[in-house]
Amino acid sequence: MLPFDRVVADHAATVLRVCRAALGPVDADDAWSETFLAALRAYDDLPAGANVEAWLVTIAHRKAIDVRRRASRRPLPVDTVPEVLTPAEDRSEHDDLYAALAALPDKQRLSVAYHHLGGLSYREVAELLGGTEAAARRAAADGVSRLRTHYLTGART
Amino acid sequence: MTDLTTTDLTPLEPDEATLGRLRARLAGEADRAGLLDVAYTTIDSPVGVLLLAATDRGLVRVAFECEGLDRVLEALAARLGARILAAPDRLQGAASQLEAYFAGTLRHFDIPLDLRLASGFRLSVLGHLAEIGYGRTESYTQVAAATGSPRAVRAVGTACATNPLPVVVPCHRVLRSDGALGGYLGGLEAKRNLLALEAAA
Incomplete structure (x- = not known):
């Protein structure tokens, strides 16, 4: 069995991309941490030859739901000035991609995240999100084309 | 993608x-x-x-x-x-x-060690190595005698070569009887450096 450190080294970036696409930049860090902690707890039971990346993306999906649920219970910080949280220099076109992702219906956004960024097959995406393999394929395609329309045209013109 | x-x-x-x-x-x-x-x-x-x-x-x-x-x-x-x-x-x-x-300012390590990667004769050799003081050396033959197996000179060499805690458990302080360096798992250059460090301090 590979040292867990190697699993982190090999998949840290992929899992963070998936978490960022699923949750946005702020909550992604928490989801990333909880994903790898949960993976570490379960690592000894991972069957030899398992697809480690798919396993991690599956865990990331569950953790993203947890983080989302907690975030929705969090009271909105009405006293905080938004500019403090988002310094001007960070407000680049990056925000446009996150805004475009956030505007997608959950199923499209998560299908894009898990298939295109996380490398899951459409069948695996369907198992995670419910519905059929064909529906997952369609959701990912619709998500990508909406991203192209809203993000690319917005950011590039 | x-x-x-x-x-x-x-x-x-x-x-x-x-x-x-x-x-x-x-x-x-x-x-x-x-x-x-x-x-x-x-x-x-x-x-x-x-x-x-x-x-x-x-x-x-x-x-x-x-x-x-x-x-x-x-x-x-x-x-x-x-x-x-x-x-x-x-x-x-x-x-x-x-x-x-x-840096030459510490002569004796005082940290908890977990020796579970060594066992049997190799473990008893490591126990003896810890007693070879800073700046001193012993021969493989002397170490074999000190561990109660005077004929196990070659096994002492193996124990040193498989020491899981080099530097801290000082296998670099073991030389051949003729004064030659013998072997070292960190390379002879490293062994020479460690001995020179201890001789200078």
Whole structure:
């Protein structure tokens, strides 16, 4: 069995991309941490030859739901000035991609995240999100084309 | 990602600093939760990069770069469990004592050791090595005699060559009877350097 450190080294970036696409930049860090902690707890039971990346993306999906649920219970910080949280220099076109992702219906956004960024097959995406393999394929395609329309045209013109 | 090649996803791309920060946070949380079989770190030293690894009992492995750090971690995973992360906090004591040793200001290590990677005759050889004082040397023959097996000179050599805790358990203080260096798992240059360091201090 590979040292867990190697699993982190090999998949840290992929899992963070998936978490960022699923949750946005702020909550992604928490989801990333909880994903790898949960993976570490379960690592000894991972069957030899398992697809480690798919396993991690599956865990990331569950953790993203947890983080989302907690975030929705969090009271909105009405006293905080938004500019403090988002310094001007960070407000680049990056925000446009996150805004475009956030505007997608959950199923499209998560299908894009898990298939295109996380490398899951459409069948695996369907198992995670419910519905059929064909529906997952369609959701990912619709998500990508909406991203192209809203993000690319917005950011590039 | 073929369908997305025309879409610029670089905002999602993590930079090294972010990944480093997240990995450090993970290591800290994992260590505090008791989830790690082995914590490790690497330090620079006059004899090259050293890998230091510890279990919850103590320092379990010191490895030289020439041993192949990936290979060392894989061997540790096989022997002690695969839940291994770079978690420098657990190695702070060992790292600072080694630093003082290489600076010539520390002559005797005082850190908990986990000797479970050695057993039997090799373990008793390591026990004797710990008694060879700073700046002194013994021959393989003397070590064999001191461990009660005077004919086991070759086995003493093997015990030194497989010492899981070089530098800290001073197998570099064992030479051939004619004064030649013998072998060293960190390379003869490293052995020479350590002996010179101790002779000078």
